[in-house]
Amino acid sequence: MNLQTRIQQHFAASIETKQQALAVLQEPILAAATLVFDTVQHGGKILSCGNGGSAGDAQHFSSEMLNRFEQERRGLPAIALTTDTSTLTSIANDYSYERVFSRQIEALGRKGDVLLAISTSGNSTNVNRAIDAAHECGMQVIALSGKAGGSMKALLQAGDVELRVPADSTARIQETHLLLIHCICDLVDQMLLTQG
Ligand SMILES: O=C(CO)[C@@H](O)[C@H](O)[C@H](O)[C@H](O)COP(=O)(O)O
Numbered sequence: 366m367n368l369q370t371r372i373q374q375h376f377a378a379s380i381e382t383k384q385q386a387l388a389v390l391q392e393p394i395l396a397a398a399t400l401v402f403d404t405v406q407h408g409g410k411i412l413s414c415g416n417g418g419s420a421g422d423a424q425h426f427s428s429e430m431l432n433r434f435e436q437e438r439r440g441l442p443a444i445a446l447t448t449d450t451s452t453l454t455s456i457a458n459d460y461s462y463e464r465v466f467s468r469q470i471e472a473l474g475r476k477g478d479v480l481l482a483i484s485t486s487g488n489s490t491n492v493n494r495a496i497d498a499a500h501e502c503g504m505q506v507i508a509l510s511g512k513a514g515g516s517m518k519a520l521l522q523a524g525d526v527e528l529r530v531p532a533d534s535t536a537r538i539q540e541t542h543l544l545l546i547h548c549i550c551d552l553v554d555q556m557l558l559t560q561g
């Protein structure tokens with residue numbers, strides 16, 4: 366296949382995935398942004414986690430909270446659980462890779478905080494254990510997922526928000542996750558400007 370054609374196909378598929386996501390995710394995006402806004406307004410923080418590209422997304426989100434997105438505003442409390450290699454390697458070494466996020470939540474999570482859990486498949490055990498640990502602490506969860514929702518779907522409880530991208534390609538889901546993250550950051554900025 367002509368390589369130019371492949372480029373065109375990637376763009377077309379990404380645009381189509383985002384259009385399909387818009388058709389089903391407007392309400393949950395608003396719910397997620399409202400949960401983030403209410404959490405920081407009440408003194409809570411957002412913990413975020415994911416593997417691979419989703420680890421990058423978790424950090425992308427926390428940096429836009431801690432520093433800024435597009436508006437001048439105060440920094441907002443957020444911690445990506447993917448960044449401290451000493452902590453990550455010691456938990457993986459002493460316990461298991463499955464506990465790298467949940468053990469941090471046991472130490473840092475408080476009732477009224479929120480976990481942003483990111484997995485395109487919904488089947489990453491360390492992310493799913495983080496969801497269980499968050500619930501144990503009385504935290505609510507915003508789950509960014511895709512495909513059929515994986516085993517993550519069944520772990521979610523009332524009060525959680527599931528943003529499941531209706532696609533099967535990991536790359537297309539990740540590209541849409543970043544758009545969802547930017548929507549949430551923008552809506553939180555708007556809420557802070559009008560109510561904060
Ligand atoms: O970025 C990519 C693929 O685009 C990869 O690094 C990908 O994130 C990794 O394979 C992850 O381990 C996949 O995990 P998940 O999305 O199924 O939870």
Ligand SMILES: [Zn+2]
Nearest residue numbers: 418535536539
């Ligand atoms: Zn990727």
